[in-house]
Amino acid sequence: MNKILRLTFLMLFTIVVLTEGTNTPSFAQERTISIVVDGLPLNFDVPPIIKDGRTLVPFRAVSEALNVPVSWDEKSRTVTASDGITRILLRIGDKTAYRNNAPVALDVPPMIMNGRTLIPLRFFSEAFGCNVEWDNASYTVRIVSPRRKMAVIGFYALGDSRTSSWTNLFGKPYPEHSKGNTDAISELALGWYSLDKGGNLLTQSNTGWQRPAGWEDVLKVASLYNLRTEMVIHATDSSGDITELLSSKEAMEKLAEAIAEESKLYSGVNLDLEGLGLNESGENLLKTRQNFTSFVRILSEKLDPSKTLTLTLHAPNSAYKGYDYKTLGAIADRIIIMAYDYGSSPELVDKVLQAIEMAKAEVPPEKLMLGISIPRETAQSLLTKIGIAKRYNLSGIALWRLGLITKDQWEVLRKAVEPVNYQNGN
Structure with a gap:
């Protein structure tokens, strides 16, 4: 009986070790996301992330690539961007954004990570007339700027x-x-x-x-x-x-x-x-x-x-x-x-x-x-x-x-x- 117990314990221990070895934390399995604007890759000090199926990126890098001036209000925790024709406003943690004062529902709200403000890429890009495509094979977001x-x-x-x-x-x-x-x-x-x-x-x-x-x-x-x-x-x-x-x-x-x-x-x-x-x-x-x-x-x-x-x-x-x-x-x-x-x-x-x-x-x-x-x-x-x-x-x-x-x-x-x-x- 003791021999059977020892064998059973050994088998259970082996299963636990193997299981723990394969359960890598989810963030470690995520691939690096690349953002390309008009064929030119963007560099980020904080990498883009995917949250609930949506890509969030540091807003300044994308806005600078598209030549859209942006501002950050620390008190209200809002991002404002305008190219003179379109004006958008996003607030940290808020799933409602505004485009030319009209409310727009977001699937994922803006957030702060490692001291950087991340915003939904597709909403921001399309608000300013860009074409946005996701390449799942290469984990790349391809943006074509407007005329x-x-x-x-x-x-x-x-x-x-x-x-x-x-x-x-x-x-x-x-x-x-x-x-x-x-x-x-x-x-x-x-x-x-x-x-x-x-x-x-x-x-x-x-x-x-x-x-x-x-x-x-x-x-x-x-x-x-x-x-x-x-x-x-x-x-x-x-x-x-x-x-x-x-x-x-x-x-x-x-x-x-x-x-x-x-x-x-x-x-x-x-x-x-x-x-x-x-x-x-x-x-x-x-x-x-x-x-x-x-x-x-x-x-x-x-x-x-x-x-x-x-x-x-x-x-x-x-x-x-x-x-x-x-x-x-x-x-x-x-x-x-x-x-x-x-x-x-x-x-x-x-x-x-x-x-x-x-x-x-x-x-x-x-x-x-x-x-x-x-x-x-x-x-x-x-x-x-x-x-x-x-x-x-x-x-x-x-x-x-x-x-x-x-x-x-x-x-x-x-x-x-x-x-x-x-x-x-x-």
């Missing part, structure tokens, strides 16, 4: 029958036209000009940039669809022509005069002089920067005040350091950051973010535009690049180039951006 009004520049350059800027934009072969994709663009950067070291403005170049036959039709039809136009002067310094030009005050004056005269046909000027500052340092680099800045200042002074001056520049984290962003930003109306050609497709998000951070440290964001190389992006990565421009409150995006934008990419543009309508003044 943002901004300038959208499309570079218009010569192509062939397959990559025609005209057909891609106006939807029909030249010279026919329709609305096409003009609803997704607000401006055209017309890549029709170049220069030589003597300060001559050229309509033909050895890099393929040239003014096509029938160019007047482009201006006429662009006007029909309310598109602004800027003349682009493009050159690279591979042969040293730009450096030589910039070393001559006479040549710079001559070129600036020619550009100012030609700009009467356009809404503005886009200066795209590439390749400055490669392998330069010290006094040589300083001189290159000063010379380029001098030319931009001369050009700015000669342009009619009604004409905009846009600079298309290598990114500050590129190999080309010949551009003084701070001084140029004070002279020009806008700077397009060419945040591409980092060696990968799609372009590395970290590199693009670094480029914007560096530029934004020198130039106000309302003067900056994100340049995007369309051939190096997919539809999904294009959404992410647009999301970066939104998150940093840039004035817009510039797309290289028309003729290469796919149907899927056009749809992404339409869903993510509301192009500025200059004719209506908004």
Whole structure:
């Protein structure tokens, strides 16, 4: 009998040990929740949690990603957020929130955890027009922010029958036209000009940039669809022509005069002089920067005040350091950051973010535009690049180039951006 009791006790003890070993506390079994806004992951000092089937997140991280100002009232323990159109109010422990003073029932109330206020993610995001999806396989919440009004520049350059800027934009072969994709663009950067070291403005170049036959039709039809136009002067310094030009005050004056005269046909000027500052340092680099800045200042002074001056520049984290962003930003109306050609497709998000951070440290964001190389992006990565421009409150995006934008990419543009309508003044 004692032997049977001992065996029974041993079996019970074994069952208890095994059972305790498998009953891991529930919080230890929870997976990490990821939050992605426009393809960009959010970082939290307090991780998101799931409570009663609803995701709660620290409100400041999400509000900052969506550029929605928020405030916290300690006395009433309330969170208030407003983008100027929508205003919401949530109170800790209260299952009733308010959107523009109208009550909204919540499944889970806001709460405080580890000194951070957590709010229901879906309610907050959808209140401000976002699309929210839950991916159970990856434990990820994917948020797509609402359309943002901004300038959208499309570079218009010569192509062939397959990559025609005209057909891609106006939807029909030249010279026919329709609305096409003009609803997704607000401006055209017309890549029709170049220069030589003597300060001559050229309509033909050895890099393929040239003014096509029938160019007047482009201006006429662009006007029909309310598109602004800027003349682009493009050159690279591979042969040293730009450096030589910039070393001559006479040549710079001559070129600036020619550009100012030609700009009467356009809404503005886009200066795209590439390749400055490669392998330069010290006094040589300083001189290159000063010379380029001098030319931009001369050009700015000669342009009619009604004409905009846009600079298309290598990114500050590129190999080309010949551009003084701070001084140029004070002279020009806008700077397009060419945040591409980092060696990968799609372009590395970290590199693009670094480029914007560096530029934004020198130039106000309302003067900056994100340049995007369309051939190096997919539809999904294009959404992410647009999301970066939104998150940093840039004035817009510039797309290289028309003729290469796919149907899927056009749809992404339409869903993510509301192009500025200059004719209506908004």
